[in-house]
Amino acid sequence: MLGIRNFKNRIAIVTGAGSGIGRELALQLAAKGSDVIITDIVRERIDHVVSELKRKGVRAEGYLVDHSKFEEVEKFSSNFFSNSVLQCRYRRGQQFKGTSA
């Protein structure tokens, strides 16, 4: 998968993962040991998939993000890609603070 062999201690972000291909990808990444962050535009779908992921024993969080809206994507991505403090906090098992629903 993606040329990456070791998925443990990695954080995977899967967009549009409330159903379909995204959900399946999230579940497979979890099965390989990744923590998983998912996004979707439907809260109920997010909650359902996050529950599925947590039942597999991985850390998982879900966020309402509409990836067709630049401002939402920018806000979401800036929290995860330019704030190493947030990533360190996540590694210590704390909740992200930032883009959420």
Ligand SMILES: NC(=O)c1ccc[n+]([C@@H]2O[C@H](COP(=O)([O-])OP(=O)(O)OC[C@H]3O[C@@H](n4cnc5c(N)ncnc54)[C@H](O)[C@@H]3O)[C@@H](O)[C@H]2O)c1
């Ligand atoms: N399912 C297939 O067999 C198949 C085959 C070939 C190509 N595709 C393409 O792959 C893509 C995904 O297919 P799928 O069946 O998983 O789709 P899907 O319709 O199940 O959508 C997946 C998820 O994306 C979410 N979503 C939709 N718009 C979004 C947005 N703007 N921001 C965030 N989340 C959003 C939906 O709420 C849904 O939960 C589509 O573009 C589809 O055309 C699918």
